[in-house]
Amino acid sequence: MIDIISQPWHWAISGVMIVVVMALLLFLGQRFGVSSSFRHVCSAVGFGKNASYFDYNWKDHLWLMYFIFGSIVGGAIASTLLNDQEPIQLSLATIEHLKELNISHPGEAQYPIDLFSIESLFTIKGIILFIGGGFLIGFGTRYAGGCTSGHAISGLSNLQLPSLVAVIGFFIGGLLTTHVLLPIILNL
Amino acid sequence: MPKNLSFLSVGILFGVVMTKSEAISWYRIQEMFLFHSIHMYGIIGVAVVLGILLHQLIKRRKLNSFFGVPITIKAKPETYKASIIGGTLFGFGWAMTGACPGPLYVLLGHGAFVIIIVIISALFGTYVYGIIRDRLPH
Numbered sequence: 001m002i003d004i005i006s007q008p009w010h011w012a013i014s015g016v017m018i019v020v021v022m023a024l025l026l027f028l029g030q031r032f033g034v035s036s037s038f039r040h041v042c043s044a045v046g047f048g049k050n051a052s053y054f055d056y057n058w059k060d061h062l063w064l065m066y067f068i069f070g071s072i073v074g075g076a077i078a079s080t081l082l083n084d085q086e087p088i089q090l091s092l093a094t095i096e097h098l099k100e101l102n103i104s105h106p107g108e109a110q111y112p113i114d115l116f117s118i119e120s121l122f123t124i125k126g127i128i129l130f131i132g133g134g135f136l137i138g139f140g141t142r143y144a145g146g147c148t149s150g151h152a153i154s155g156l157s158n159l160q161l162p163s164l165v166a167v168i169g170f171f172i173g174g175l176l177t178t179h180v181l182l183p184i185i186l187n188l
Numbered sequence: 189m190p191k192n193l194s195f196l197s198v199g200i201l202f203g204v205v206m207t208k209s210e211a212i213s214w215y216r217i218q219e220m221f222l223f224h225s226i227h228m229y230g231i232i233g234v235a236v237v238l239g240i241l242l243h244q245l246i247k248r249r250k251l252n253s254f255f256g257v258p259i260t261i262k263a264k265p266e267t268y269k270a271s272i273i274g275g276t277l278f279g280f281g282w283a284m285t286g287a288c289p290g291p292l293y294v295l296l297g298h299g300a301f302v303i304i305i306v307i308i309s310a311l312f313g314t315y316v317y318g319i320i321r322d323r324l325p326h
Contacts, residue, residue, distance in 0.1 A: 005208065011227050014209030015234025021205060022235075023242055024198045028191070029253045031261065034289040038314035053318035066192045067199035068293050074203015075212070075297025082204065090215050091224040098218065110207075111214040111286060111295070116302045129284045130302055134309025135316075136281030141289060142317045143274025143324065145264060148288040151275070152232060155264055157239025162264040166275035171221075173279020178221035182283065 006084045022153060030063055033150030035141035037064050079110075101186040125188045136173075144169060206294045214286025221283055267326040281310075 009017075022032040040058040048055035088107040098106040104114065120126035141147040144166045146155060152170065155163025209231055210216045220228035245251065246259050253259050282288050285306050287295060292310070295303045317324075
């Protein structure tokens with residue numbers, strides 16, 4: 001059993017399992033959406049005094065904190081006990097493209113280890129990607145009212161037009177970054 | 189089972205699914221935006237198609253939650269300017285870090301401690317949004 005789960009999953013299985021997660025949350029009376037956690041944390045540390053956006057009872061959303069704590073635990077379990085240590089089966093075109101951008105051994109881990117290092121936080125590239133990227137995730141998801149889970153999965157599933165517009169936005173930003181910005185940033 | 193323990197368990201399942209699906213992989217996100225593989229599109233496509241069926245089933249059959257209350261799904265506010273501008277800004281961040289909010293937390297569990305900085309930056313981004321919200325088009 002463990003051996004079967006430890007293999008890389010086919011995308012169709014993964015898609016089904018995401019719906020299982022969404023269904024369980026719906027039947028537990030909640031909606032699948034992770035980025036609102038940023039707002040709840042801001043509310044919990046008392047920013048309600050600074051902006052009405054954070055002025056509400058964050059404890060009503062405690063379930064999301066349990067869910068997130070679980071997802072950290074799930075990540076730890078999957079990356080150790082359910083890890084077959086095999087490289088990711090990336091397409092050859094992606095591997096070639098990333099090698100040209102000075103990424104060594106694409107696919108060997110889940111992310112480029114050199115880039116995701118503490119040292120890299122002290123480089124211009126690292127500051128742009130992680131501090132700048134993080135800021136845009138927090139600002140953009142709350143501005144748009146959702147992220148991949150809230151808009152792309154839940155919102156589209158519920159045939160929400162604002163979600164479709166948001167997903168188009170996700171792709172405008174993502175495509176510009178991958179095709180235009182990253183080739184510049186990764187060579188800094 | 190206490191309610192919070194249920195959410196914790198579903199969270200653990202989510203962490204495993206995100207990892208084994210490789211949706212948390214910076215490489216898979218680049219591959220998606222490069223249109224080099226069906227992988228991420230397949231995951232999202234299957235999830236959305238089955239998700240539509242799930243939502244229709246819940247609505248048409250008026251299904252109850254595990255606690256016996258009717259399941260209500262709140263509509264997203266029709267703030268299209270916010271959707272497109274906020275969505276685009278998030279898209280930049282998604283491709284830069286290779287992670288959206290769910291995977292950010294899952295990656296913490298992988299021991300990718302750089303992610304703590306990304307999460308703190310995201311919290312700061314949300315804080316700034318909260319402060320200037322009234323001055324932004326929605």
